[in-house]
Amino acid sequence: MSHDREHLTLVWFRDDLRVDDHEALTAARADGQVIGLWIRECRDDDGLGPRPLGGAARWWAHESLLALESELAKLGIPLLFAAGSAADIVPRAAADLKVNAVRWSRRYAPASRDLDAQIKTQLTDAGCPAHSHCGALLVEPWTTSPQGGDFYKVFTPFFTAVRDRAVGEVLPPPAEQKPLSDARRKSLDGLPWVRSLDGLGLLDGTDTGSGDFASARTPQWWRTTVAEHWNPGCREALRRLQELSEAIDDYAESHDIPADPDSTSGLSPRLRFGELSPRQLLATALDVPEVNEDDRHAWIRQLYWREFSWHLTYHLPNIETEPMRPEFARFPYEDDPEALEHWQDGTTGIPLVDAGMAQLWQTGWMHNRVRMTTASFLTKNLLVHWWHGEQWFWDTLVDADEANNPMSWQWVAGCGADAAPYFRIFNPERQRERFDPDGEYVNRWLGHGPGGLTPAERDHEPIVDLKTSRQAALAAYDRMKSETQ
Missing domain, CATH: 1.10.579.10 (DNA Cyclobutane Dipyrimidine Photolyase, subunit A, domain 3)
Structure with a gap:
C-alpha cells in the first residue's frame, strides 16, 4: 500500500520501547503516518490494567522512553505521553487526533488482557479499528497446550513442544515518514491529556504501587545508585546484543558464577521493557558463530523459561498473590x-x-x-x-x-x-x-x-x-x- 498522508495510525507503546522488530509500528507505517503514545497506567476500580511499576523499573522506564522518543523523532514520528486510565485516554486520544486506526503489541497478564479487550471494543464501537500484534513472546499462550490438557504446568514438556517452532524474521526499523501536515501537528498542541515525560512523575518516588517499600523509604535512591550501572534505551540495547557471544561462550558452566561479569548477558531489563524483542535475542543466539552447542542450548533454554512464565501467567489470573499449589x-x-x-x-x-x-x-x-x-x-x-x-x-x-x-x-x-x-x-x-x-x-x-x-x-x-x-x-x-x- 502506498503511503497516504491522510491515513494516520496511533501506535500505543507499552513494554515494547523499540523501533526494530516492532510489528505494530511496522504495520502502522505500511498504512501511512504514525503518532506514538505511552501511558503511565493505573489499575482501575475493577483491578484491570498492568501492575504499577516499582521504583527501579520506573527509573528505567523514564530513561528508556527518553531514548525511544529520540529514535522515533529520527523517523519523523512524535511520541506523546499521558498518565491515568488507559480506558479513558486511548479512545480520547484516537478521537482528538482523528486517527484512522490504533495498533499495539499484545499483553498477556489477565488484568491487562481484559483491559485491552475492553479498549478494543470501545474503539471499534466508535468506528476506529484496533489491531493487536505479537511482539513480547515467541510463542503466544493460546497456541500451545498438552494433549488432553488445558495448559503446560511443567517446563520441560513445554520447552520440548515449542523450541523448534518458527518465529518469523526479525523486522528492520520502519522508514522515516514525511512530516505531519501543519493541521495534524497543530492538533497535538494543547491537548489536555498530554503530559511531558518529566510530568509523568516516574522519577519523583510517588505511587510505587506496591506499598511502603524501597522507593517509598528513600524516594530517589535509584538516581544515585542504579543509574551508575545501566544505560537504558533501545540503541544501547542493540549495541549490547552484539556482545551476546561473550555471554553464551561457556554459559553452561559459568552462568552460576555471580562474580563473573560475563556469566550472564545482562539483557533481562532490555527484554522486560521491550528494548529488544525475544525474536531478536533468539535470532542472534542462533547466529552466534563458534560457540559450543551445549552453551547455546543452555542460554536459549533460559529464554524459553521466560516464555513459560508468561504461559502460566496467561492462564493463572491470581499469580501475584495466590499459590499455584x-x-x-x-x-x-x-x-x-x-x-x-x-x-x-x-x-x-x-x-x-x-x-x-x-x-x-x-x-x-x-x-x-x-x-x-x-x-x-x-x-x-x-x-x-x-x-x-x-x-x-x-x-x-x-x-x-x-x-x-x-x-x-x-x-x-x-x-x-x-x-x-x-x-x-x-x-x-x-x-x-x-x-x-x-x-x-x-x-x-x-x-x-x-x-x-x-x-x-x-x-x-x-x-x-x-x-x-x-x-x-x-x-x-x-x-x-x-x-x-
Missing part, C-alpha cells in the same frame, strides 16, 4: 517484620545473602543464582511469606515483570508450578563455597546496602541458625501436609 494457602508462615527488615537491608549475617541484597539495592539487579539463594533464605530459613520478598524485588529490580517475578518466587518457595521440592532448601553457606569460593562476589558488595554499612559494621552473628531453621521449615511443611490430607 493451593495447599500452600495453609502454610504456616511467620509474621516477623524484624526478620524481613534484616533481609531487605542485607543485615542477616549470612554473607552471600547480604551481598546479594546489597547488589540489588545498589544496581537494581541481582545474579540469578543469588536470587534463588536469597529467596530460599527468606521463605524457608526465616519462614516469611514469599509475597513479601516478591514485593521487595518488584520495587527494587529493574527487570521485574508480572510473570517472571511471582513465578520465580513461587518456584523457590515450593508452591509454584514445576516447583522445586520443598525440601530443596538452598544452604547459603554451601552456595557461597561452591559458586563464590574466593569470596570475590561477597567482598565486592558487602558494605553497599540500603544503610550504607561498612563491612565492619556488618560483622555480626547470623539472625538464624541455618541447620535449626531448615528443620523448622521442614516441620512447618509437614504440618501443612497433615492439615490438607
